[in-house]
Amino acid sequence: RKEVEQDPGPFNVPEGATVAFNCTYSNSASQSFFWYRQDCRKEPKLLMSVYSSGNEDGRFTAQLNRASQYISLLIRDSKLSDSATYLCVVIPDSSGGYQKVTFGTGTKLQVIP
Amino acid sequence: GAGVSQSPSNKVTEKGKDVELRCDPISGHTALYWYRQSLGQGLEFLIYFQGNSAPDKSGLPSDRFSAERTGGSVSTLTIQRTQQEDSAVYLCASSLTVGSYNEQFFGPGTRLTVL
Numbered sequence: 261r262k263e264v265e266q267d268p269g270p271f272n273v274p275e276g277a278t279v280a281f282n283c284t285y286s287n288s289a290s291q292s293f294f295w296y297r298q299d300c301r302k303e304p305k306l307l308m309s310v311y312s313s314g315n316e317d318g319r320f321t322a323q324l325n326r327a328s329q330y331i332s333l334l335i336r337d338s339k340l341s342d343s344a345t346y347l348c349v350v351i352p353d354s355s356g357g358y359q360k361v362t363f364g365t366g367t368k369l370q371v372i373p
Numbered sequence: 374g375a376g377v378s379q380s381p382s383n384k385v386t387e388k389g390k391d392v393e394l395r396c397d398p399i400s401g402h403t404a405l406y407w408y409r410q411s412l413g414q415g416l417e418f419l420i421y422f423q424g425n426s427a428p429d430k431s432g433l434p435s436d437r438f439s440a441e442r443t444g445g446s447v448s449t450l451t452i453q454r455t456q457q458e459d460s461a462v463y464l465c466a467s468s469l470t471v472g473s474y475n476e477q478f479f480g481p482g483t484r485l486t487v488l
Contacts, residue, residue: 303481
């Protein structure tokens with residue numbers, strides 16, 4: 261099993277739709293989770309952190325399910341500008357020492373007019 | 374402030390030649406990472422620096438790949454005797470420190486094409 265797995269998509273959704281992606285991880289000791297966004301031929305940029313209690317940033321909601329070892333990203337009222345690849349990032353807790361950062365391969369979202 | 378910069382932005386080389394890719398991290402960032410991304414693929418971890426030392430170089434694909442970091446700042450990734458399968462975008466990222474929350478800031482990448 262891969263350390264971090266994502267459905268590559270593409271997810272093709274109409275403008276205004278709600279879409280959700282999941283990212284599963286294999287290391288139960290993982291402590292920190294993030295979603296990054298990567299536009300076509302651009303570098304990844306941090307979208308949001310994922311907190312244990314779940315967190316929301318405008319139209320974006322991130323959640324963590326430790327029991328099932330996955331994180332999710334929900335996008336409401338999709339915009340054309342949301343079209344991108346969404347990468348999940350999982351980091352184990354090494355108590356301040358080196359942490360192996362693992363990126364998922366990404367889920368591609370295409371919002372259609 | 375200035376972000377992570379990389380040079381060159383594009384590099385076309387012939388098979389068998391050596392190339393050097395440079396990364397200037399954000400000032401004060403002690404952690405530096407190199408990744409490789411082939412077309413349509415995810416990020417492949419290459420090497421991690423904390424200061425000038427590389428505690429994790431497990432991702433370097435072969436002994437043709439090497440990297441160094443000097444002065445806790447600039448890093449250079451060197452690929453010797455390039456092969457066509459080395460063609461990819463090479464991304465560098467830096468973060469403030471190693472800690473529980475480790476946001477990485479990426480540079481724009483170097484697009485390497487080996488003919």
